[in-house]
Structures are given as structure tokens and as C-alpha cells.
Amino acid sequence: MSTEDVGVVAALAALPNITPRRLSLLLSFGSPDHVWLALRGDAECAGVHDVANHAGMESVWRDFCSDATAKRYAEACISHEIGVTHVHADDYPQRLAIDHQAPAVLFYKGRLSAINSSAKCAVVGTRSASPMGRIFAEHLGHDLAAQGVAVVSGLAKGIDAAAHSGVRHATDGAPPVAVVANGLDSVYPRHHTGLFRFVAEAGIVISESPPFTAPEPFRFPLRNRMIAALADVLVVVESRASGGSMHTVEAAIRRSVQVLAVPGAPGAPASIGTNRLIAEGCAPCVDATDVLVALGLSHSPTKLVSPESTGASGDLLQLLAQGPLTLDQIVSQSGLDLVTAVRYLGGLEVQGFVAHEGGWWQATAVITMGGPKM
Amino acid sequence: MFASIKSATLVGITGTAMNVEVHIGNGLPGFTIVGTPDEACRESRDRVRAALLSSGFSWPSRRITVNLARSGQRKGGAGLDLAIAVAVLVVEGVIPAEAVEQFSFIAELGLDGRLRTVPGVVPLVAAVRAGTVVTAMGAVPPGLSFAGNVVYADNLAAVIAALVGDGCWTHPSIEPPDADADQSTVDLSDVKGQPVARFALEVAAAGAHHILLFGPPGSGKTMLANRLPTLLPPLVGDAAITATLIHSAAGLPTGVVIAPPFRAPHHSSSTVAMIGGGDTGMRPGEVSLATSGVLFLDEMGEFAPATLDALRQPLEEGVVRVARARASITLPAKFLLVGSTNPCPCGGGAPGACVCDESAINRYLRRLSGPLLDRFDLRIALGRPAAEQIVSTELGECSASVRERVSRVRDLAIARGWLNADIPQDQLDAIAPLSNEAINLLRDALESGGLTGRGYHRVRRVGRTIADLRHGGEIVQEDDIIAALSLRQSLNTRSKVKL
Numbered sequence A: 001m002s003t004e005d006v007g008v009v010a011a012l013a014a015l016p017n018i019t020p021r022r023l024s025l026l027l028s029f030g031s032p033d034h035v036w037l038a039l040r041g042d043a044e045c046a047g048v049h050d051v052a053n054h055a056g057m058e059s060v061w062r063d064f065c066s067d068a069t070a071k072r073y074a075e076a077c078i079s080h081e082i083g084v085t086h087v088h089a090d091d092y093p094q095r096l097a098i099d100h101q102a103p104a105v106l107f108y109k110g111r112l113s114a115i116n117s118s119a120k121c122a123v124v125g126t127r128s129a130s131p132m133g134r135i136f137a138e139h140l141g142h143d144l145a146a147q148g149v150a151v152v153s154g155l156a157k158g159i160d161a162a163a164h165s166g167v168r169h170a171t172d173g174a175p176p177v178a179v180v181a182n183g184l185d186s187v188y189p190r191h192h193t194g195l196f197r198f199v200a201e202a203g204i205v206i207s208e209s210p211p212f213t214a215p216e217p218f219r220f221p222l223r224n225r226m227i228a229a230l231a232d233v234l235v236v237v238e239s240r241a242s243g244g245s246m247h248t249v250e251a252a253i254r255r256s257v258q259v260l261a262v263p264g265a266p267g268a269p270a271s272i273g274t275n276r277l278i279a280e281g282c283a284p285c286v287d288a289t290d291v292l293v294a295l296g297l298s299h300s301p302t303k304l305v306s307p308e309s310t311g312a313s314g315d316l317l318q319l320l321a322q323g324p325l326t327l328d329q330i331v332s333q334s335g336l337d338l339v340t341a342v343r344y345l346g347g348l349e350v351q352g353f354v355a356h357e358g359g360w361w362q363a364t365a366v367i368t369m370g371g372p373k374m
Numbered sequence B: 001m002f003a004s005i006k007s008a009t010l011v012g013i014t015g016t017a018m019n020v021e022v023h024i025g026n027g028l029p030g031f032t033i034v035g036t037p038d039e040a041c042r043e044s045r046d047r048v049r050a051a052l053l054s055s056g057f058s059w060p061s062r063r064i065t066v067n068l069a070r071s072g073q074r075k076g077g078a079g080l081d082l083a084i085a086v087a088v089l090v091v092e093g094v095i096p097a098e099a100v101e102q103f104s105f106i107a108e109l110g111l112d113g114r115l116r117t118v119p120g121v122v123p124l125v126a127a128v129r130a131g132t133v134v135t136a137m138g139a140v141p142p143g144l145s146f147a148g149n150v151v152y153a154d155n156l157a158a159v160i161a162a163l164v165g166d167g168c169w170t171h172p173s174i175e176p177p178d179a180d181a182d183q184s185t186v187d188l189s190d191v192k193g194q195p196v197a198r199f200a201l202e203v204a205a206a207g208a209h210h211i212l213l214f215g216p217p218g219s220g221k222t223m224l225a226n227r228l229p230t231l232l233p234p235l236v237g238d239a240a241i242t243a244t245l246i247h248s249a250a251g252l253p254t255g256v257v258i259a260p261p262f263r264a265p266h267h268s269s270s271t272v273a274m275i276g277g278g279d280t281g282m283r284p285g286e287v288s289l290a291t292s293g294v295l296f297l298d299e300m301g302e303f304a305p306a307t308l309d310a311l312r313q314p315l316e317e318g319v320v321r322v323a324r325a326r327a328s329i330t331l332p333a334k335f336l337l338v339g340s341t342n343p344c345p346c347g348g349g350a351p352g353a354c355v356c357d358e359s360a361i362n363r364y365l366r367r368l369s370g371p372l373l374d375r376f377d378l379r380i381a382l383g384r385p386a387a388e389q390i391v392s393t394e395l396g397e398c399s400a401s402v403r404e405r406v407s408r409v410r411d412l413a414i415a416r417g418w419l420n421a422d423i424p425q426d427q428l429d430a431i432a433p434l435s436n437e438a439i440n441l442l443r444d445a446l447e448s449g450g451l452t453g454r455g456y457h458r459v460r461r462v463g464r465t466i467a468d469l470r471h472g473g474e475i476v477q478e479d480d481i482i483a484a485l486s487l488r489q490s491l492n493t494r495s496k497v498k499l
Helices: A003-013 A020-028 A032-040 A046-055 A058-064 A067-079 A131-146 A159-169 A190-202 A219-230 A244-254 A269-279 A288-295 A311-321 A327-334 A338-351 B044-054 B081-092 B121-127 B145-149 B156-164 B195-207 B221-231 B237-249 B271-275 B305-309 B312-317 B358-366 B387-391 B399-416 B425-431 B436-447 B453-470 B478-486
Strands: A083-086 A105-110 A120-124 A150-153 A177-179 A204-207 A233-236 A258-261 A354-357 A360-363 B002-011 B014-025 B030-034 B063-069 B103-106 B132-136 B150-153 B211-214 B294-297 B319-323 B328-332 B336-341 B378-381
Touching (some): A003 A105, A020 A032, A032 A046, A032 A058, A046 A058, A131 A150, A131 A159, A131 A288, A150 A159, A159 A190, A177 A219, A219 A244, A244 A258, A258 A288, A311 A354, A327 B378, A338 A354, A338 B195, A338 B478, B002 B121, B014 B081, B014 B121, B030 B044, B044 B081, B063 B081, B081 B103, B121 B132, B145 B150, B195 B211, B195 B336, B195 B399, B195 B453, B211 B221, B221 B336, B237 B328, B399 B453, B425 B453, B436 B453, B436 B478
Parallel strands (some): A150 A177, A177 A204, A233 A258, B103 B132, B132 B150, B211 B336, B294 B336
Antiparallel strands (some): A105 A204, B002 B014, B014 B063, B319 B328
């Protein structure tokens, strides 16, 4: 696409009060150039005028469609290395084109081919996830990527970020796909910049919002429908009773995408939504194997590696199996002295059987898939 | 017509000798005080007049002018009452001028003529280099070197009687300070279980390492912090005198301060209360009051960020410089900082028990983060003690026996020149040499990102203290460093997902 075309397509997506539906309608009347000229009044197209009239934006859009606007958007896309494609373009991903709510214009950073390749599993969940939820999502992201399944997620805080940082730890994993709600010229939340860059380099980050678009709340459900549209299977790791993840689930069900939910402790606030899904008949997911089965892929059965369960290490693991403990509690309850306890814990941590954060130690072996790693 | 009487005023914890001049002359009857007095000082007029009348003297109905020389410096407080009253009586001829020459007077007067002690009386008395100080009963604790120059009286009439030779000064019964009287009522043996936290307190006391305790409500943070002063050796020599001066200047009732001070300001405390300053006298703040003892900030996250930031200079330099338009003073502020905080706004506790939003936790912890958090050599996570520990009747080791070890390590450190927490970076290799295994361990920790460059030096200082406690050997061993690293726990609850 030429620079002018990029500017025109991006500017169309940025029309004031445009909606995904109106944009699709506009582009159904012809090429972006044609629509652009029609909006300016430089070309005749009854359909375009109808849409503009109906939206009550005719004069606003006419003023907006200037060469300066197109130039501004073209420059933004080029300086931020944002790619642009649209439904009439050859490179528009087949995968999205067949969706009934496909975005008419798509912005991306990374390789478009990543969308068409391999089986895809969306991993979504609450932003205020529990530590166990995040660890699970991280392991799941890692294991799926290692098995060649692309992980699709929304780069939000909590589960989304954990799933993709799991992919980051996999060597030669399937390319990750992220769908975000705001313009690709900025990263939201900002501290995910590193993760954003990783996904854009290893796979692709897409958005239907043009540059300069803020992450307004209404954009997230729209983002979620694209996640559902891209996924072959949707895994909800943790979700509250209502929330963004539930929108994704609805969108997935409408598209006949299979939904898996990760069971949580009864009554745990972060798992109320997922437990409800399971109660309503959704298949549970306890490790990557369940996803592979749902995708119909051949798979090698995962092994649960059990740590040596004798000696002081075993005693410590048994102690931690009952729940997270502080170092103080471990020393007090195991009867070991501080240095010995720390030595054993350090050994177990290197093997991946225990993890510690915020001063708390906990056993991780119960959810370790395919042996300890990371 | 004129008399000049010696007294003293206070700024910070330093007294300055000064003169109270009184002139009584003809003119419209009146009583003015000049020489930049503050409000309490100006009110002397009414107290002095009432006290003189109550003590059976007449009040001259002439023009009385009191000058507090030198006039440039602002004078505060009621400590000049007695000097003004005596000066009036000298001018009136009740007392011969020669009788008061060798005396300085520092006391507040009651309306009935009784003498009261004033805040800062100890530094005020210390400021008088020559002669004898007359003050209220019990104002200066016996046992201070300059207490010998002090005479006492109950009321104004007794002062006059002693000065004119009709009576004698009251001498307080000199009883040696009771060693057990200051003994605190809390003891480390009250703490059940919690071996790591106990050890951390011992390390903190021995090496003067600042310590942060974090954990859910009910995990014993405050109980542990309260017991830290009981592990410190009693104050002796200059430390005791400085502490006594500070306590007196702040107006706290005090004998000689021997027990290490324990200050626990509430989290609503203002920055001035914490650092010092305020009215004319520049009252010492909590950081100075905690000198040679413990400053305990409970619920650190609730303190105003500006107040916490203001702690940085004292933590860095051991003194606090308070500057105001009229005066600028330097106060000692060398304390052991103990902080406590919940790990998050809900009090949470164990992973999974917390219901806080991630951003809420970050907001909560951001107040502590950065430079201040860096100053804590020891950071200990606490959980709620198990039921069997709570009901256990078994007593832990008592403070006295821990204090013995602490004193031994402190003596070792002082012989080397620095308390362990204060060892300068360039002296670390000489004072705290590492074994090869310890070097490898620290290198691994640095490479894995678990330890920052700044943290490295702090861990070595803590390692020195632990080595002193564990074996007293010259070389810091691997086990000492393992223990030091394990006492530096991460407060960042969401460090697992590194983004």
C-alpha cells in the first residue's frame, strides 16, 4: 500500500463517531479511495452519503477528510511502524475475513502471517488475578507455545499478561497474538511495554483502533470479540462473576468456539465466574493437555514430575503443601535452623517445586505441567 | 533603679546564657517586657506580679521595663519568670545586688509564688558555665556532671530568704538512679515462636540495621518492635547526656535517660513533629527523641509521603538540620528505624487471601518504595502465628540474655571503629572480608537479578553482624551471607510476572 493509501485507510478508521459497523458499511461500497473521495464530495456514491446522512455526520466527515488528515495518520503509522490493512486488501487475514463482525480496517505491529498460522488458543481472565491464577496462566502459555499452539490474548494486566509472559519463556514457541483496544502508537497499561514489544517481534499485535485512540472502556468488548474470532479454543483462567472475560465467552459461544474454564477453589472471588461456567457445562481445563484435546491435536501426554519426597526437602514440601508460609513460619514449624531451611528452599526453588513472592513461600508442584521449568 | 540578673534561653537543645535587665523609674505606672519575647514570655508580667504579691512583697507602682538582652534573639517560654521577679526585688532593695551576682535563675512562677520546672531546664542549666543555678525542685536529675552547681527552692519566698541569708537552699535527697526502676515491662520472652523474626531483631540491635516488618494484622509486628529497645545496651556517657538534654528540651519529664528511648509517633504526625522545629524554641522532633534508641513507624504506608521523605537526611547523616528564618539548628538524630506495614490495603496476608486490586497495592506500597525502602537492611515477612504457638506456655529466650550477645557484638564493632550498619563502603573489604564460597554466592545473587548493587553492600554489612553473632570469626562465611540474604525479603508481592 502506498503512503497515501495508508493515510486514507487510517483516517477512515478515525472518522469521528465512526463505529465498526458504519466503517464496514462504508467500505462495502468500494475501495477506501473511492469512499474517501465520496465523503469529501469529490465523487458520487449514494451509499456513502446515506451512511453519512444516517449518522448525521455528513458535514463533519466532509471537513475531516482533508489531505492534511490523511498525511497526519500516514506519518503516525510510518513513524510508529504500524501496518494497516483493510477488508479489500490482499493481505487481510483470511481468518478474520470470514467473521461476521470482522473489523473493516486492521492496524498491526508484527507479521500478519502469524494470524493465519497454526492452531490458536485464546487465554483470558481477570485483571486482578490471584498469584496461583497468574502462575497457571504463565505455565499454560508456555506449554501451549511449546506445543505449537499460538496464544491469543489481550495484553491486559493479570491473566492476559501472565499468559504471554509464559510464551516469552518458551523457546521456539508458536508466535503469540495480542489484540489491544487502543491505538498501537502507545502501550496500555504502560508497564507492559516490554511484553508488548516481545509479542510484536515474535508474533503480532493487532488493533482496530487508529493511532491516537485512547483505551476507552467501550473499546474493550469490541476487542474481546476479535479475540473470540481469532481463537479455535478459549480458555478462561480466572474470572469474577461478571467482567470482560465473560464478554469474550459470550462472543466465543456465538461463534461456536469451544470454551474451557479453569476450576478454582470454591468461593474464591477470582474463580466465581469460571466455576459458574463449569457448573453450566463448560469443559474444565487443568493443563495444556486439555487444550490440545479440545483442538484435536495429537499430543504427547504430559508428565507430572514428582520431587524427591524424602529427607528435609520432602518435609518442607509437605509443610508447604498445606498452604503458603513465611520463612519465619517455615523455620518455626520445620524445626530446621534458618540457614539450613534457606538452603533446602533454594534447592527446591531452582527445581521449580516452590516459589516465593512477597515474603511467602508456596509449593507449585501441584500445577506444574511437563515437569518444572522456567 | 537598675538590675541585671543572669538566666538562660533555649534554641533546639542548646541553651544560651543571657541577662534579664530591669529598670524601674518614674513615669506612668506600667510593666513592659522588651527584647523580642514570645507570647509565653510576655505573659510573665502577670505571673511575676501575682507571685510577688502572694509571697508578701509589694509591687512598685512605677514604670517597670524588662529587657531580655541580647534583643536580637527571640526568647520563648516561662523560664525567665524567676529572674524577672528577683531583678524587680533587687531594684526595690529587698535583695542586695551583691547577693545575686553568682546566681542564675531558671524557673517558672506560679501565681502563689511556687517555682515550677520548665521544658529544656537541663540544657538551660548546662548553658550556665559559671556560678550557681537556682531552679525548681527536681528540675535537674541527679547524676549529671553539672548537677552539683544547682540549688533548689520550693517557692519565691524561700529563694529570697536564702539569698538574703534568712534561710538555706533545699537540697534534694540524692539517691543513686535505681537500675531496675527504668526496666521496661516488656520482654522478648513474650514472643512465642517466630524464630526468624527474633533473630532479625537481634541482628538489628547488634548491628544497628534498620528493619522493616511486614505482614497481616495480628502477625505480631508491633509486639516485636516494642521489644527491640529491650535488646539494646543501656546508654552511658555522652549518649546518656545527649538523650537527657533532648528529652528535657522537648519538655518530657525525665531523669537521666539510661534506657534506650523508644518513640512510636502516630501515622498522623506532622513533618515538623517528626523532624523538629515549630515554635520559638525549635522543639526537637521524634527523630531526635529517638536518638540512641528506636524510632518505630507503625503502618508506614499511612504516613504522609512528605513526612517519610523528610527522614532521609537523618537516616543518611545521623543529624537533622532544621532551618527557619530566625534560626538554624542541628539536632542529633541517630536512631534505629523500625517500620511496619501491611502488605496491602486489605491486610491480606497469605497469597490468595488478598482481595486488593493490583493498582491499589502498588499505590499503597509506592509510598515506601524507592530510597526509603532501600535503607532497610532487614525486611521480614511475618505470618500469623500458629494456634499451638499462641497457647504455648513455653517462654522464648529473654531480652537480658540476647542483650548480652548484642553488647558483645557492639563492643567488637566499636573497637573496629563503626557500628556494622555504618561501615563505609571502602572499608568493607578490610572489616568484612568474604570467604570464597560467600563471594560466589553473592555473585550468583547479583547475576540472577535477585540483588542490586546497593543491596550488595548492605547484605555484606548484615553478613558482618551475623558473623559476629554466630562465630565471631574475622571472615564472613557463606552461611552468614545466606542468612543475611534470607533476612532481606522482597515486599513486592507481584514480582513473579516480570514485565
